Amino acid sequence: MKTEFVEVTETQKRLVIELPSDAVDAEIARVTAALGRRAKIPGFRPGKVPSRVVWQRFKDDILSEVAHELVPTALGQALRERELEPVATPDVSDVVVNAGQPLSFTANFETVPTFDPGEYRGIALSKKPAAIEEAAVDAALERLRQRAARFEPIEGRPLAFGDWASVDLVRQTPAGAQGKPGHEKHDNVTIEIGASANPPGFDDELAGLEIGTQKTFSIHYPADYAATELAGTDVEYTVTLKSIKQRAVPALDDDFAKDLGSFEALADLRERVRHDLQHEANQESDREVRSDLLRALAKRVPFDVPATLIDQEVDRRIDEFARRLADQKIDPNTAGIDWKAFRDSQRESAADAVKGTIALDEVARREVVTVTGEDLDQEVQRYAESSGRSAAAVRAHLEKDDGLGRLRGGLRREKTLDFLLANASITTV
Numbered sequence: 556m557k558t559e560f561v562e563v564t565e566t567q568k569r570l571v572i573e574l575p576s577d578a579v580d581a582e583i584a585r586v587t588a589a590l591g592r593r594a595k596i597p598g599f600r601p602g603k604v605p606s607r608v609v610w611q612r613f614k615d616d617i618l619s620e621v622a623h624e625l626v627p628t629a630l631g632q633a634l635r636e637r638e639l640e641p642v643a644t645p646d647v648s649d650v651v652v653n654a655g656q657p658l659s660f661t662a663n664f665e666t667v668p669t670f671d672p673g674e675y676r677g678i679a680l681s682k683k684p685a686a687i688e689e690a691a692v693d694a695a696l697e698r699l700r701q702r703a704a705r706f707e708p709i710e711g712r713p714l715a716f717g718d719w720a721s722v723d724l725v726r727q728t729p730a731g732a733q734g735k736p737g738h739e740k741h742d743n744v745t746i747e748i749g750a751s752a753n754p755p756g757f758d759d760e761l762a763g764l765e766i767g768t769q770k771t772f773s774i775h776y777p778a779d780y781a782a783t784e785l786a787g788t789d790v791e792y793t794v795t796l797k798s799i800k801q802r803a804v805p806a807l808d809d810d811f812a813k814d815l816g817s818f819e820a821l822a823d824l825r826e827r828v829r830h831d832l833q834h835e836a837n838q839e840s841d842r843e844v845r846s847d848l849l850r851a852l853a854k855r856v857p858f859d860v861p862a863t864l865i866d867q868e869v870d871r872r873i874d875e876f877a878r879r880l881a882d883q884k885i886d887p888n889t890a891g892i893d894w895k896a897f898r899d900s901q902r903e904s905a906a907d908a909v910k911g912t913i914a915l916d917e918v919a920r921r922e923v924v925t926v927t928g929e930d931l932d933q934e935v936q937r938y939a940e941s942s943g944r945s946a947a948a949v950r951a952h953l954e955k956d957d958g959l960g961r962l963r964g965g966l967r968r969e970k971t972l973d974f975l976l977a978n979a980s981i982t983t984v
Contacts, residue, residue, distance in 0.1 A: 849911035
């Protein structure tokens with residue numbers, strides 16, 4: 556086998572490979588014989604079709620299968636011989652295969668070269684003190700208090716601003732694109748009177764209504780209204796008021812603390828809130844230090860990282876963002892997001908993130924950081940506990956598409972990051 560190696564750039568490589576004709580002819584003979592045993596051709600008994608007939612009938616199919624068999628094997632051998640590790644599947648082109656001739660093809664791919672990351676022990680980092688102020692504790696307690704609010708029925712007076720109304724609502728919109736007016740009916744709708752999301756003038760029409768009364772009125776939507784399908788239109792509403800409720804927020808006292816859990820007094824709840832906020836602040840401070848370390852490492856990478864890795868990182872970020880939207884019951888396809896603009900906005904930070912991981916991998920190689928089977932088992936178990944599945948089910952899922960390999964690589968980088976942090980010079984400022 557002949558190979559020609561071309562270093563296009565520091566990361567872009569090319570291999571031109573040629574296999575000898577005897578190896579090609581041997582594979583053609585093998586494929587032809589195998590096809591002849593199962594081919595059905597009129598005038599010949601099954602398995603008795605002469606090779607020359609099979610070749611004449613199925614030449615293109617045979618050559619395609621020969622290339623399919625020989626190209627990956629030859630490419631893998633050439634990569635191993637030159638100790639090259641592509642970051643993604645190589646792009647194979649210019650495949651030439653024929654009987655009695657050498658098979659040749661070109662493979663273009665990207666690699667990550669080794670480099671000198673400099674002295675990585677003792678990297679100078681600064682860390683902010685994770686101090687919790689009383690105002691933060693007060694704000695957290697107020698959020699708990701607001702979440703504990705209850706709705707109490709109101710009788711004997713009309714609807715007023717600040718109340719919550721339960722209504723049956725009919726909305727008559729003007730003719731749409733097809734020339735037909737829209738008619739919508741909704742029962743048991745809850746409306747906060749005075750909420751910013753309500754249509755303009757809607758609250759004024761409802762304020763003063765008594766329970767059991769009905770009112771029909773029209774609302775004019777301004778030309779610059781956010782919902783463009785309603786902008787500049789007049790919409791008729793018929794509202795029947797069924798009940799009035801008032802949002803009652805509990806007092807911030809010992810009874811409130813006892814209702815929330817095993818707290819004897821408000822002071823105990825305050826201490827627990829302070830502890831949780833301190834824990835979150837410590838974690839955030841640690842995350843910032845880790846991010847600063849990765850940024851410092853990224854600056855030590857002396858070459859432009861492979862575009863394939865940047866695309867993979869951008870794809871990962873988009874998938875993560877889409878999952879967060881889905882968790883909030885938002886359909887990513889109808890959220891009105893300019894995904895191309897979002898992708899473009901992520902490329903620069905994605906490139907820095909990729910440089911950070913490349914630097915981590917180089918340090919891991921130099922320090923011989925390894926991930927044991929026990930490390931992998933513990934991480935699989937952690938995944939299982941967080942997802943409510945068995946460890947065997949998680950492992951079976953990860954074994955598809957090299958999920959375990961990616962998990963092992965992630966653990967190796969985390970270990971390397973911990974090693975660098977343990978040897979860093981961290982100053983609290």
